[in-house]
Amino acid sequence: MEIRGVKLKKQVRYSKGNGFFVLREPDYFSVPLLADDGEKPQRVVNVGDMVKEGTPIAKPVGRYGSFVYSPTSGKVIGVVTKLNASGNECEHVVISRDLENAKDYLPAMAEEDMNHEPLLRRLYQSGMVDNFAPYDPAYKKYLLRCQIKSLVINCTEDDPYKSSDSALIETYMSEVVEGAKLLKIVARAEKLTFIFTSKQKKLAGVLKKYIKQLNEQKRIRVKIYPNVYPLHDSRLMAYYETGKMVPEGSRTAPTSAIIESPSNCYDFYNAVKKNLPCIQKAVTVSGKNCLRKANYFIKNGTSIEHILSIVGTKEEYEENMLIYGGIMSGIAQETLDISATLTASCILFVNRDEYSRDNETACINCGKCVECCPVRIHVKNLDDAIVNREFSKAKKLGVEACIGCGACSYICPAKRYLAQRISFAKDIVQGNFGKSANSSEFAQIEQNVASNDEDEIKVEKKENFVSPQAGAEGSKPAVDEMIEQIKEDREKEKSKDTKFKIIDATGGGKNE
Amino acid sequence: MSKLLITPSPHVTKQHSTNMLMFAMICALVPTAMYGVVVFGVRALLIIGLSVVSAYLFEVLFNLLKNRKVEWIDMSSVVTGFILGLTLPVNVPVYVPIIGSFIAIVIFKGCFGGIGKNLFNPAGAARLVLGFIFTGLALSMFTGTALGENVASPLAYFAKGEFSAITIRSLFFGNVAGAIGTVSIICILVAGIVLMSFKITDFIMPVGAVITFIAITWALSGATAIVPFLFSGSFLFVTMFMLPDPTTSPNTVWGKFCYGLIFGVVASLFRVYNILGENSVFMALVFMNILAPLLDKIFAPHPLGVKRGA
Numbered sequence: 057m058e059i060r061g062v063k064l065k066k067q068v069r070y071s072k073g074n075g076f077f078v079l080r081e082p083d084y085f086s087v088p089l090l091a092d093d094g095e096k097p098q099r100v101v102n103v104g105d106m107v108k109e110g111t112p113i114a115k116p117v118g119r120y121g122s123f124v125y126s127p128t129s130g131k132v133i134g135v136v137t138k139l140n141a142s143g144n145e146c147e148h149v150v151i152s153r154d155l156e157n158a159k160d161y162l163p164a165m166a167e168e169d170m171n172h173e174p175l176l177r178r179l180y181q182s183g184m185v186d187n188f189a190p191y192d193p194a195y196k197k198y199l200l201r202c203q204i205k206s207l208v209i210n211c212t213e214d215d216p217y218k219s220s221d222s223a224l225i226e227t228y229m230s231e232v233v234e235g236a237k238l239l240k241i242v243a244r245a246e247k248l249t250f251i252f253t254s255k256q257k258k259l260a261g262v263l264k265k266y267i268k269q270l271n272e273q274k275r276i277r278v279k280i281y282p283n284v285y286p287l288h289d290s291r292l293m294a295y296y297e298t299g300k301m302v303p304e305g306s307r308t309a310p311t312s313a314i315i316e317s318p319s320n321c322y323d324f325y326n327a328v329k330k331n332l333p334c335i336q337k338a339v340t341v342s343g344k345n346c347l348r349k350a351n352y353f354i355k356n357g358t359s360i361e362h363i364l365s366i367v368g369t370k371e372e373y374e375e376n377m378l379i380y381g382g383i384m385s386g387i388a389q390e391t392l393d394i395s396a397t398l399t400a401s402c403i404l405f406v407n408r409d410e411y412s413r414d415n416e417t418a419c420i421n422c423g424k425c426v427e428c429c430p431v432r433i434h435v436k437n438l439d440d441a442i443v444n445r446e447f448s449k450a451k452k453l454g455v456e457a458c459i460g461c462g463a464c465s466y467i468c469p470a471k472r473y474l475a476q477r478i479s480f481a482k483d484i485v486q487g488n489f490g491k492s493a494n495s496s497e498f499a500q501i502e503q504n505v506a507s508n509d510e511d512e513i514k515v516e517k518k519e520n521f522v523s524p525q526a527g528a529e530g531s532k533p534a535v536d537e538m539i540e541q542i543k544e545d546r547e548k549e550k551s552k553d554t555k556f557k558i559i560d561a562t563g564g565g566k567n568e
Numbered sequence: 569m570s571k572l573l574i575t576p577s578p579h580v581t582k583q584h585s586t587n588m589l590m591f592a593m594i595c596a597l598v599p600t601a602m603y604g605v606v607v608f609g610v611r612a613l614l615i616i617g618l619s620v621v622s623a624y625l626f627e628v629l630f631n632l633l634k635n636r637k638v639e640w641i642d643m644s645s646v647v648t649g650f651i652l653g654l655t656l657p658v659n660v661p662v663y664v665p666i667i668g669s670f671i672a673i674v675i676f677k678g679c680f681g682g683i684g685k686n687l688f689n690p691a692g693a694a695r696l697v698l699g700f701i702f703t704g705l706a707l708s709m710f711t712g713t714a715l716g717e718n719v720a721s722p723l724a725y726f727a728k729g730e731f732s733a734i735t736i737r738s739l740f741f742g743n744v745a746g747a748i749g750t751v752s753i754i755c756i757l758v759a760g761i762v763l764m765s766f767k768i769t770d771f772i773m774p775v776g777a778v779i780t781f782i783a784i785t786w787a788l789s790g791a792t793a794i795v796p797f798l799f800s801g802s803f804l805f806v807t808m809f810m811l812p813d814p815t816t817s818p819n820t821v822w823g824k825f826c827y828g829l830i831f832g833v834v835a836s837l838f839r840v841y842n843i844l845g846e847n848s849v850f851m852a853l854v855f856m857n858i859l860a861p862l863l864d865k866i867f868a869p870h871p872l873g874v875k876r877g878a
């Protein structure tokens with residue numbers, strides 16, 4: 057199978073190899089009840105309820121919903137509707153942390169329960185989400201009744217900044233392998249495959265040694281892929297592993313492979329052995345504006361503002377960027393009032409030297425974009441079609457197959473906005489224009505660039521365009537007010553009871 | 569952090585640009601040009617300079633005239649002028665490079681819609697037209713070498729089957745009559761390989777072209793003809809610098825390979841039957857430029873996960 061893509065330079069010098077830091081918990085969490093575009097879970101707590109760490113605050117509706125658990129013990133002080141990191145409007149449950157640290161985990165599992173049915177139920181209960189697009193609840197892809205040959209653990213970190221998966225495997229190798237084995241039972245798979253890139257050879261060697269110790273070389277394989285971008289897409293990974301490609305938006309089970317991430321293996325291990333529901337995620341926090349570049353365990357609902365206050369910025373000037381997700385496919389955020397969720401892989405505080413903003417020039421027809429596209433789109437022709445607003449032709453050229461990796465934009469010597477324009481056209485062709493953050497952002501740029509042809513698209517743009525700013529700003533006062541409230545409450549509490557010492561520790565987080 | 573910037577992903581791009589690629593191309597051509605100047609004298613510098621400067625000026629003027637955006641740092645027209653200058657013999661009248669640049673930039677590039685939209689390689693097509701206008705370019709005007717005598721182009725000997733008239737050694741080091749840039753095989757080979765190894769030009773097309781060129785020449789004229797044919801008549805220059813021109817070649821890997829293969833066949837046929845003399849390689853190039861869109865269509869990739877014919 058020919059693996060196509062672009063070579064990227066890794067930027068993990070600082071964040072790699074230091075294990076994990078635990079982020080100091082913020083005073084309040086605001087947990088979005090929708091991680092990405094998916095089915096909205098139903099809120100089960102009301103303002104004023106007391107919750108413990110691990111209490112469900114939302115339950116699934118419909119067949120494919122998922123649980124959301126409280127990341128802390130405290131009091132629900134509000135429910136606000138604002139935008140989440142992917143630009144979707146949804147309810148956020150705001151929980152103020154108290155100092156009791158009360159825990160309310162899942163029921164323990166007995167030894168004899170370690171088979172398919174109970175484990176699948178535990179996966180359903182755990183509230184884990186898929187780390188690869190589409191961001192479903194994690195259990196969803198295990199439901200298809202297909203013969204699964206291999207459960208593929210995709211440890212490749214194709215994004216230049218990401219190092220959280222390597223760090224997780226390095227630090228918690230036995231847990232990850234154990235969790236993967238449990239997931240293998242859920243998938244009823246014959247084999248387990250760990251996939252690394254050639255940049256991670258050392259780690260792969262260590263893992264191989266560990267598997268040899270366990271004497272399971274026959275059932276667990278370690279594979280090395282070339283170091284290209286993209287490898288994160290699960291459909292693509294299934295294609296490389298099995299030679300079959302499923303259509304856009306489908307699960308990979310029909311190809312007889314299921315793709316899972318190491319961080320989900322770790323979470324599932326915790327859910328089964330420690331009864332811990334999924335409330336935190338291993339995230340790489342990096343970027344030139346970030347002082348403490350490292351891998352952190354970040355709890356669901358921690359606001360970016362809080363993370364920033366801990367990792368610190370170097371400089372404060374305009375034109376900084378906050379990118380939620382990797383630098384290649386992450387979403388630039390307009391405000392710091394965004395919660396980290398379970399789908400985060402990276403949070404990047406990027407300054408002016410790191411991102412590239414070049415003006416588009418004329419295509420020189422070099423074909424580099426065609427050569428690097430992992431799903432074999434004729435990117436150049438497609439781009440021409442979109443520039444001429446021929447959307448039916450764009451559909452014929454396979455605009456819907458695009459996985460939005462951005463490799464084409466990266467490689468183009470003429471700096472064409474290829475991936476941006478394609479994701480914009482994809483949304484138009486599929487009829488959900490304005491719903492995904494990337495296409496809205498591109499629409500804004502398009503408006504600025506001001507193309508000179510007037511047609512129906514522009515009208516549509518005005519009607520459907522959801523400005524992220526409007527939602528975020530509209531909701532901000534509500535949160536601010538509540539925070540004020542909490543602070544007042546805290547003050548009162550403090551004066552009442554001096555036995556509690558508020559541990560506002562180091563500010564750096566402690567090494568585990 | 570008062571104001572966050574938002575842009576759509578990807579947020580980084582590779583550190584290369586069209587101008588940088590073109591500049592690398594120029595750097596690779598400089599040794600070849602210098603060798604030409606050493607062999608043919610200072611007049612070679614004049615010819616190359618004239619064609620470079622006029623190419624740049626024509627580009628700027630044409631863009632001003634057409635109200636297109638003027639790129640002041642425009643390396644691509646410089647490359648076109650440079651290549652055109654190198655394909656001309658040293659003793660052409662001074663108006664030839666200027667007319668050539670006009671044909672290349674205005675007719676074969678500007679009128680097709682500017683950079684990236686041209687069907688033909690501007691320098692190659694202009695050189696071909698010049699060859700037809702000034703018929704002397706094809707054969708007899710290739711005079712004045714380091715030997716200082718009036719020597720006919722090696723092609724004249726090869727056409728008569730006299731392969732031993734010119735030694736391979738003198739072909740290799742450019743001790744023959746020929747165009748300024750195309751006689752120094754050694755410089756062309758080194759520059760071409762350097763460009764390929766830095767991935768500035770494509771290596772698939774030259775490889776394919778050389779393979780079939782050798783095969784067909786061998787089949788038609790025997791083994792003794794291979795090296796003289798390969799090293800003469802601008803073949804290697806065109807294969808290394810003009811054939812892999814991004815704009816006029818196919819986009820896909822297999823398309824490129826076929827493009828190279830067919831170019832080798834056509835070029836060797838033209839050369840073996842000596843139809844057009846020095847023009848034959850450029851004729852083959854223009855012929856291939858016409859085929860490129862067709863090859864693009866034949867080898868168009870099929871997107872994964874999309875049903876065929878849907």
Ligand code: SF4
Nearest residue numbers: 429458459461462464
């Ligand atoms: S067209 Fe889509 S899938 Fe192909 S390289 Fe560009 S962004 Fe990636």
Ligand code: SF4
Nearest residue numbers: 419420422423425468
């Ligand atoms: S990579 Fe850029 S310049 Fe090259 S063909 Fe594609 S769009 Fe055109």
